[in-house]
Amino acid sequence: MESPDSHAAAALLKAFSHPTRLAILLELVTGPSCVTDMEDLLPARQANISQHLAVLRHAKLVDYAQVGSLRCYYLCRPNLVEDMLTLVGRNDPVVKRTPAELQSNREALAKALAKRKSPPKKPVRREVSKR
Amino acid sequence: MESPDSHAAAALLKAFSHPTRLAILLELVTGPSCVTDMEDLLPARQANISQHLAVLRHAKLVDYAQVGSLRCYYLCRPNLVEDMLTLVGRNDPVVKRTPAELQSNREALAKALAKRKSPPKKPVRREVSKR
DNA sequence: ATATGATATTCGAATAGTCGAATATCCGAA
DNA sequence: TTCGGATATTCGACTATTCGAATATCATAT
Numbered sequence: 026m027e028s029p030d031s032h033a034a035a036a037l038l039k040a041f042s043h044p045t046r047l048a049i050l051l052e053l054v055t056g057p058s059c060v061t062d063m064e065d066l067l068p069a070r071q072a073n074i075s076q077h078l079a080v081l082r083h084a085k086l087v088d089y090a091q092v093g094s095l096r097c098y099y100l101c102r103p104n105l106v107e108d109m110l111t112l113v114g115r116n117d118p119v120v121k122r123t124p125a126e127l128q129s130n131r132e133a134l135a136k137a138l139a140k141r142k143s144p145p146k147k148p149v150r151r152e153v154s155k156r
Numbered sequence: 157m158e159s160p161d162s163h164a165a166a167a168l169l170k171a172f173s174h175p176t177r178l179a180i181l182l183e184l185v186t187g188p189s190c191v192t193d194m195e196d197l198l199p200a201r202q203a204n205i206s207q208h209l210a211v212l213r214h215a216k217l218v219d220y221a222q223v224g225s226l227r228c229y230y231l232c233r234p235n236l237v238e239d240m241l242t243l244v245g246r247n248d249p250v251v252k253r254t255p256a257e258l259q260s261n262r263e264a265l266a267k268a269l270a271k272r273k274s275p276p277k278k279p280v281r282r283e284v285s286k287r
Numbered sequence: 288a289t290a291t292g293a294t295a296t297t298c299g300a301a302t303a304g305t306c307g308a309a310t311a312t313c314c315g316a317a
Numbered sequence: 318t319t320c321g322g323a324t325a326t327t328c329g330a331c332t333a334t335t336c337g338a339a340t341a342t343c344a345t346a347t
Contacts, residue, residue: 203336203339207336224344
């Protein structure tokens with residue numbers, strides 16, 4: 026269906042999709058931190074960390090507060106970030122389906138839909154879901 | 157900290173990070189579907205859809221069951237995919253912190269840590285969290 | 288066997304993402 | 318003010334992703 030803002034969602038996901046950026050976010054879950062701190066923790070150079078922070082800033086995942094000459098970065102959507110880190114760390118079992126199963130699924134679905142009277146109630150309008 | 161498998165997590169996220177692939181996953185949440193079905197639903201050509209499906213397969217997000225000459229694709233980690241779609245569709249408020257706030261956070265944290273006796277109990281070992 | 292429909296793969300061109308080096312900026316101290 | 322530390326930006330090279338076109342594969346019906 027190519028949801029109207031699957032582009033926005035994809036852009037957000039892209040911001041997450043780099044090992045160094047994930048590591049930065051992981052660090053920030055612990056509490057605010059400035060670039061120098063991160064240099065000690067990450068196998069990346071200062072310039073590179075700044076570049077990744079810029080990406081995270083554009084995605085509105087982090088922001089900073091200037092404290093003297095330091096910039097203290099923090100998560101500006103901490104719940105989103107924590108949930109994302111939890112989600113990608115999760116290890117769901119991978120299911121395998123047989124053609125027969127798929128067929129019966131489809132039939133079950135068709136039957137369920139047929140059962141409803143004329144107007145297909147609650148079309149379960151799922152978009153890259155808002156809530 | 158550059159968690160040992162932030163690479164794996166980033167790779168998984170990359171598979172999600174494309175508008176067309178998100179649209180495909182969104183479609184598959186509804187039920188299994190073959191390439192021809194998707195062609196009708198998406199603004200993309202057959203070859204391209206196959207290419208994206210290959211990416212999703214490598215990420216173990218989808219698999220297919222061959223039904224005659226058709227390949228019925230389905231989600232092989234449906235919960236993961238549904239949770240991800242929900243998460244990226246969520247619209248968390250963006251918080252803004254002042255230097256003062258960050259400072260007090262840090263102090264609060266330091267105080268909390270100091271309060272504990274010698275061995276810093278439960279270091280909240282969060283990795284790109286497994287569960 | 289061959290043709291046909293459904294899907295995958297390969298190739299090349301265009302675009303986007305990544306990184307280090309060099310440089311710029313900005314702030315507080317001397 | 319000049320300096321040094323902290324951070325950002327720019328640039329260029331390199332690598333990766335994306336897409337369409339063409340082609341290959343494979344299952345079924347003829």
